[in-house]
Amino acid sequence: MxxxxxxxxxxxxxxxxxxxxxxxxxxxxxxxxxxxxxxxxxxxxxxxxxxxxxxxxxxxxxxxxxxxxxxxxxxxxxxxxxxxxxxxxxxxxxxxxxxxxxxxxxxxxxxxxxxxxxxxxxxxxxxxxxxxxxxxxxxxxxxxxxxxxxxxxxxxxxxxxxxxxxxxSGAGQTAKMINQLIVGSGYVVLAEALTLAEAAGINAQALPQCLAGGHADSSLLKQLYPQMQARAFEPPRSYARQLLKDLKAVKAYAHALQLSLPMLEAATRRYTDYVEQGNGMKDTASIVNSYRSSPESAA
The missing domain is CATH 3.40.50.720 (NAD(P)-binding Rossmann-like Domain)
Structure with a gap:
């Protein structure tokens, strides 16, 4: 055809x-x-x-x-x-x-x-x-x-x-699970990195450029971190409930393979708590709001 x-x-x-x-x-x-x-x-x-x-x-x-x-x-x-x-x-x-x-x-x-x-x-x-x-x-x-x-x-x-x-058949979905493991954990890690940067009082906005070319550099750092730092969550680019659904699916798949993946477990718990607080239809990157607000972000 x-x-x-x-x-x-x-x-x-x-x-x-x-x-x-x-x-x-x-x-x-x-x-x-x-x-x-x-x-x-x-x-x-x-x-x-x-x-x-x-x-x-x-x-x-x-x-x-x-x-x-x-x-x-x-x-x-x-x-x-x-x-x-x-x-x-x-x-x-x-x-x-x-x-x-x-x-x-x-x-x-x-x-x-x-x-x-x-x-x-x-x-x-x-x-x-x-x-x-x-x-x-x-x-x-x-x-x-x-x-x-x-x-x-x-x-x-x-x-x-x-x-x-x-x-x-099914291999594409398996690869997507691996992708979501990396992405879901990465969202939480970046939220924590931003929270730490703001609490420490450094120029948090400059962090992606500061780390460019090093081992911490990534598309998430370049694209997602600035969105988190600006708290630019409207309109949503994706929904927190959707990433949570994916993380739960990866967790179930890992358990079926008798694997223990602590980073996955931690990210899933974080998104579970966030969604259960009524944030399921909020932007996935807004997970940063589940952390303590800094003086800078509250200003």
């Missing part, structure tokens, strides 16, 4: 899904969309997308169906539920799941979809926020069959600057 400018379906128009859909429309891909909350659809229709009444209708109108939804059960519902993708799936079509879900669930659903309908599944979770989505510079880690990976590369070229086939 020729994939270049194939018909694309996009299910899940949250912060990331909306940004990715706009990017695809700008790059000339025809996109049919559906979202559980219908109020998110009209702005994308205004940008050139076509609205569909159900995931099944999206699949009927598309060669490649992309999912970017909240969790495993949302994926299962969109694919196998009433008026789900599976009702209009067919051999030759491909489902790309950008959601972050459990590897074992991915493998089971991919096998079920292919066995029942002939439609293939690529698990392709992403790293990067809405700004990277709009710029087409996401990092995408993919699991699936080599032929399917090859067939979607033209599409991924417009969404990602780093698209890696890391292994068979």
């Amino acid at each position: 020729a994939v270049e400018k194939a018909r694309i379906g996009f299910i899940g128009l949250g912060i990331m899904g909306t940004a990715m859909t706009l990017r695809l429309l700008e790059q000339g891909w025809p996109v049919t969309v559906w979202n559980l909350e219908p109020e998110r659809v009209p702005p994308l229709v205004a940008a050139g997308a076509v609205s569909a009444p159900s995931p099944a209708a999206v699949a009927a109108a598309s060669d490649i169906v992309i999912l970017c939804v909240l969790h495993t059960e949302a994926v299962r519902s969109c694919v196998f539920g009433a008026q789900g993708v599976a009702e209009e799936a067919a051999a030759g079509k491909i489902l790309i799941d950008h959601s972050t879900i459990a590897p074992e669930a991915t493998r089971a659903m991919a096998q079920q979809l292919q066995g029942e309908t002939g439609m293939h599944w690529v698990d392709a979770p992403v790293s990067g926020g809405p700004l990277q989505s709009r710029a087409g510079t996401l990092t995408v880690m993919a699991g699936g069959e080599a032929a399917d990976i090859a067939s979607i590369r033209p599409l991924m070229a417009d969404l990602a600057s780093n698209f890696t086939h890391i292994g068979p």
Whole structure:
């Protein structure tokens, strides 16, 4: 199947899904969309997308169906539920799941979809926020069959600057778990670094430049730390509840492998406490607010 400018379906128009859909429309891909909350659809229709009444209708109108939804059960519902993708799936079509879900669930659903309908599944979770989505510079880690990976590369070229086939079905989700382990722990470490810098009275704003080129340098230090330092959390770029969901999934996966990962446990506890205090829909980086405010930050 020729994939270049194939018909694309996009299910899940949250912060990331909306940004990715706009990017695809700008790059000339025809996109049919559906979202559980219908109020998110009209702005994308205004940008050139076509609205569909159900995931099944999206699949009927598309060669490649992309999912970017909240969790495993949302994926299962969109694919196998009433008026789900599976009702209009067919051999030759491909489902790309950008959601972050459990590897074992991915493998089971991919096998079920292919066995029942002939439609293939690529698990392709992403790293990067809405700004990277709009710029087409996401990092995408993919699991699936080599032929399917090859067939979607033209599409991924417009969404990602780093698209890696890391292994068979479920491997992309495993790589994303590792990514979230690093990111979740990193958010907490940076929040503590900023808290320490402000309490010590040094020029906290200058810290990323001060540490540039050293072992502490990273994209998180360059991009996330300034956001934390400025307390620039509106509108949210991502939600604390979403990272907590991911950290809990990594924790469960590590326990299934009989691994003890203390850094992961600490980060999960910190986000659990923060979300349980009513901060689930706040920006993920606002975790810094769970630490003692310094005189500088309170001024």
